[in-house]
Amino acid sequence: MDSVNMKKPKPAPAYHHGNLRAGLIEAALALLDEAGVEAVTIRAVARRAGVTHAAPANHFRDRKALLTALATGIFAKLAGRIAAKLAAARGGRAARLQVFADAVTGFALAHPHRYRLLWRRDSLDDGDAGLQQAMDAIYDRLVAELSEDGASSVSADSRAVALWSMVHGYVALRLDGNFVALRDARTRAPRQAAIVTALIEGIGGEAKAKRKR
Amino acid sequence: MDSVNMKKPKPAPAYHHGNLRAGLIEAALALLDEAGVEAVTIRAVARRAGVTHAAPANHFRDRKALLTALATGIFAKLAGRIAAKLAAARGGRAARLQVFADAVTGFALAHPHRYRLLWRRDSLDDGDAGLQQAMDAIYDRLVAELSEDGASSVSADSRAVALWSMVHGYVALRLDGNFVALRDARTRAPRQAAIVTALIEGIGGEAKAKRKR
DNA sequence: CCCCTAAATTGACGCCGTCAATATACGGCC
DNA sequence: GGCCGTATATTGACGGCGTCAATTTAGGGG
Numbered sequence: 001m002d003s004v005n006m007k008k009p010k011p012a013p014a015y016h017h018g019n020l021r022a023g024l025i026e027a028a029l030a031l032l033d034e035a036g037v038e039a040v041t042i043r044a045v046a047r048r049a050g051v052t053h054a055a056p057a058n059h060f061r062d063r064k065a066l067l068t069a070l071a072t073g074i075f076a077k078l079a080g081r082i083a084a085k086l087a088a089a090r091g092g093r094a095a096r097l098q099v100f101a102d103a104v105t106g107f108a109l110a111h112p113h114r115y116r117l118l119w120r121r122d123s124l125d126d127g128d129a130g131l132q133q134a135m136d137a138i139y140d141r142l143v144a145e146l147s148e149d150g151a152s153s154v155s156a157d158s159r160a161v162a163l164w165s166m167v168h169g170y171v172a173l174r175l176d177g178n179f180v181a182l183r184d185a186r187t188r189a190p191r192q193a194a195i196v197t198a199l200i201e202g203i204g205g206e207a208k209a210k211r212k213r
Numbered sequence: 214m215d216s217v218n219m220k221k222p223k224p225a226p227a228y229h230h231g232n233l234r235a236g237l238i239e240a241a242l243a244l245l246d247e248a249g250v251e252a253v254t255i256r257a258v259a260r261r262a263g264v265t266h267a268a269p270a271n272h273f274r275d276r277k278a279l280l281t282a283l284a285t286g287i288f289a290k291l292a293g294r295i296a297a298k299l300a301a302a303r304g305g306r307a308a309r310l311q312v313f314a315d316a317v318t319g320f321a322l323a324h325p326h327r328y329r330l331l332w333r334r335d336s337l338d339d340g341d342a343g344l345q346q347a348m349d350a351i352y353d354r355l356v357a358e359l360s361e362d363g364a365s366s367v368s369a370d371s372r373a374v375a376l377w378s379m380v381h382g383y384v385a386l387r388l389d390g391n392f393v394a395l396r397d398a399r400t401r402a403p404r405q406a407a408i409v410t411a412l413i414e415g416i417g418g419e420a421k422a423k424r425k426r
Numbered sequence: 427c428c429c430c431t432a433a434a435t436t437g438a439c440g441c442c443g444t445c446a447a448t449a450t451a452c453g454g455c456c
Numbered sequence: 457g458g459c460c461g462t463a464t465a466t467t468g469a470c471g472g473c474g475t476c477a478a479t480t481t482a483g484g485g486g
Contacts, residue, residue, distance in 0.1 A: 020433080038335060042474065054475085055434050063474065093417075121389045122251055135391065152416045154407045155398035159416040162379060162408035169382020170374065176334045178348065185368035194367045195375035202415025203365045203372040204306075233464080255443065267444085268465050276443070 021059040023049045028070050036113045037120055040067065067117065068125040074114045075134035078107050082141060094200050096145055101167045101196045108171040116175060139164060166199055234272040236262045241283050249326045250333055253280065280330065281338040287327045288347035291320050295354060307413050309358055314380045314409045321384040329388060352377060379412055
């Protein structure tokens with residue numbers, strides 16, 4: 001047994017020209033789910049992956065790059081889930097819009113830290129092409145759902161922005177604890193569905209301007 | 214602050230039994246506007262206020278407490294602006310809802326870092342009574358605007374949540390750079406107004422009004 | 427087989443938040 | 457005025473962070 005020039009006897013899962021990048025993403029995701037984006041530090045991720053604190057630098061320029069890669073993957077997963085649910089959806093447009101809203105809300109409530117990361121622009125490389133593309137995919141899907149005609153006086157584009165804004169805003173406020181899960185007092189539907197209904201039907205303007213609908 | 218009998222010296226610009234607390238808030242606000250919440254560190258605030266790094270500890274337990282005080286003041290200012298604009302507003306309910314949305318959007322775009330801080334729950338003392346109260350004031354104002362009847366099938370509460378969610382979501386997405394300022398293709402109104410119109414009028418469900426459920 | 431290069435380690439630097447010990451200045455009280 | 461208690465501010469330290477530079481290690485191509 002040589003003492004001086006000794007090799008690491010580690011059975012090592014063989015990083016080093018292996019899969020450290022994937023291992024880091026995995027560790028980062030675990031930390032994110034457990035304790036939020038604040039806990040996803042380069043050093044903590046490295047510890048969890050079993051490497052030293054500077055090893056990640058070979059795979060991610062800095063912390064923002066790591067979080068951006070993480071967020072891009074999360075966006076892709078969310079987009080995939082939305083697409084799958086819409087593909088399986090039955091019913092007319094109102095029902096499809098509800099499906100869209102449900103998909104986003106469900107994902108966000110199931111993985112709050114992941115959803116929050118998606119919008120933590122100060123922690124992400126804005127301008128990252130992959131990230132931008134992953135985000136656009138979701139919005140484009142929504143515009144497609146709304147592109148055909150419409151009973152509103154505003155354009156399909158604005159209607160898409162309205163729905164996407166409302167869903168995102170509702171989720172953001174829910175995650176921040178400003179709303180709790182409730183049912184609508186009239187329709188008994190979950191509030192999350194009721195507000196989509198409100199957008200589809202309209203909340204009414206002047207009392208005199210009631211419209212048949 | 215809570216001694217049995219206390220006097221208001223009200224004197225010199227000199228700190229030390231003066232107005233350091235206010236000075237720290239002022240310095241923090243300046244840093245916030247200049248470089249975002251990340252830049253509002255205890256030490257940077259102390260430097261800007263001309264004291265040493267540990268002086269703020271006498272006035273704020275920790276960084277969260279400082280940011281919470283900052284956010285509470287910002288919330289109060291926003292609520293005041295909303296109330297003022299609504300008080301001066303003419304027109305029916307649709308117009309008033311637009312005023313509300315304009316007030317929030319205008320504030321957020323004018324002071325993006327301030328608006329963002331309001332929702333950085335991980336940086337704030339959630340559960341802080343003053344903060345919660347300042348937030349509720351805005352929501353309550355909105356519910357009041359919507360409380361009387363309505364042409365929608367959903368309750369006033371859900372309609373308030375819908376509008377507040379949409380406005381907040383739109384602003385959040387705008388601040389994140391996901392939308393740019395545009396005009397609606399049909400109405401030529403700024404998109405920010407168009408989406409409120411969309412909510413008031415409804416975006417339409419099935420092409421032929423088919424009410425089920 | 428050797429060597430080149432990518433990957434990982436070690437160590438350092440200056441930030442940060444926070445705590446403990448110390449110094450300072452104000453206001454009440456004699 | 458002079459003392460003193462106490463609120464306030466300073467000094468210094470600690471560990472954790474991101475990041476950089478220098479070094480060591482491993483693995484594949486010539």
